[in-house]
Amino acid sequence: MDEKSIENRITEKLREQLGPLPFGVCSYALIKDRLIDCRAKARIPAGALRVISVAFPYYLGKAYYEHSNISMYAVPADYHRIAGDIIRGAAEALREAVPGYRFEPFIDNSPVPEVFAASCAGLGVIGKNGLLIHEKYGSFCFLGEIITDFPLTPGRDAPAPCIDCGECARQCPSGVLRGECFEKDKCLSDISQKKSDLDEDEKEMLVDSGCAWGCDVCQKVCPMNENAAVSPIREFYETARPVFRAGDSVEGRAFAWRGDKVINRNIDLLNSQDRKTKRED
Ligand code: B12
Structure with a gap:
């Protein structure tokens, strides 16, 4: 398979695995000097070239938060598990679809500065509050990523600022x-x-x-x-407390x-x- 066909295969697989979840690609070179020191750093594949950044929207609708006494992100069951399962599943499917290349999933406990990477991948702008704001889902998104040594075509290469209303x-x-x-x-x-x-x-x-x-x-x-917009992830609603x-x-x-x-x-x-x-x- 030539590189173009592999790229198409990867995009197809990601769509199939992630459904409506937004994703984008940025160059690993943009984040490699900003890596966060943590144990998971050892899992970064040798020859890493790209970061596939994925957003997991978690806003469930106003009614869910009216009598809540915890932060909105903590209302569904642990996102490290729910979004983690999705991103690990996607990485596994990519490994099967494109043997010979590495696809390593991360979420939160990740060496990747996720807000910065997602913004470089074109998923949204960085707010003055330091969070990634997606055009449709706002900042109510968790972030995760797959690092690969395949040279996917990257999205935008510089982070854009928010409207800066303060x-x-x-x-x-x-x-x-x-x-x-x-x-x-x-x-x-x-x-x-x-x-x-x-x-x-x-x-x-x-x-x-x-x-x-x-x-x-x-x-x-x-x-x-x-x-x-409200989250398309059904398990977030099913487990909401x-x-x-x-x-x-x-x-x-x-x-x-x-x-x-x-x-x-x-x-x-x-x-x-x-x-x-x-x-x-
Ligand atoms: C440590 C951490 C925290 C710390 C410190 C946060 C911080 N801003 O540095 C604490 C506990 C405070 C925290 C709080 C929250 N966090 Co947090 N956190 C992280 C974690 C694990 C590492 C961040 C980090 O240290 N980056 C390293 C630095 C050096 O990276 P950087 O790109 O150079 O800098 C970024 C930030 O540090 C920040 N920043 C840098 N300089 C400045 C200056 C100012 C003025 C501000 C406001 C921010 C800021 O913005 C940069 C954008 O990339 C990330 C996951 C990850 N691996 O990235 C989640 C992460 C950033 N957190 C997340 C969330 C959801 C939250 C909360 C909303 C949870 C809540 N409701 O309480 C709050 C938001 C508070 C806030 N406004 O930042 C999400 C953000 C999703 C999104 N849409 O952006 C992440 C990506 C986790 C995830 N996997 O989804 N978090």
Whole structure:
């Protein structure tokens, strides 16, 4: 098979495996100096040439979040498993369809700076909030990728900026998006995952947010998310559990990797504030 036929075969297989999920291709050379140090780095194929970046939309529709006490991304069962199964399945199908080339899947625990790669692959623009915003699904997308040593035709090669309205920065609960540079440990999403004790400001921020895990403020206020389309991934709906109660099992949830102590501490904080408010009424 010549290279053109192989490329067609790969595209066909990806369509078949990914269905309506958006994907794009970027050159590995663009990301290789930005790789994140992690164990999965060892899986990057020798001679890597391209990154096939895939978006997994997770917005389920307004009704799912009305009484939720966790971040929108944590409402379905763990995306590392659901989106992971899809991307691993696609990589496996490519290996069978095009023997002789490498296709290595990654998601989240990935050496690839996924937002940057997805934007280089033409999947969307990088928001001031640091997230990839897809034209149809907004920023409510998980990202994953397949690294290959086959020279697929890359998409756009430079990331495009968002509309820069500044709303995410203005409304950011911790103010981290208003800073000169992004100090990860000041992001409320990061604070909600902290194992060590929270200080009084952090507790107050968490309670005010009403969210026991993660933070969605910079996404909810983004005008580019206003008409985000709902996810085509059925399993996200089938496994959706918008409320986490103290003592619920964390198994299979997006926050399971952190164990149950941190989420239960956060739930206790939210509940104690609820009780306090009721007493004051
Ligand atoms: C560590 C991490 C975090 C940390 C730090 C985030 C950060 N912005 O650095 C914390 C815990 C805070 C976090 C929070 C969230 N995360 Co996170 N996170 C990651 C992870 C694992 C690594 C990111 C990283 O360290 N990149 C390395 C740096 C050096 O890469 P970089 O390209 O040079 O820099 C990027 C970012 O660091 C950021 N950035 C760099 N400089 C600056 C400056 C400013 C002002 C800002 C705002 C951002 C920013 O934007 C760059 C765009 O590529 C990625 C998965 C991955 N492998 O990429 C997911 C990932 C970025 N996270 C994701 C998600 C969903 C979230 C949350 C929305 C979850 C939530 N609801 O709480 C929040 C959003 C908070 C935010 N506004 O960033 C998704 C983003 C999907 C998308 N559409 O963009 C990813 C891709 C996971 C996935 N597989 O889907 N995350």
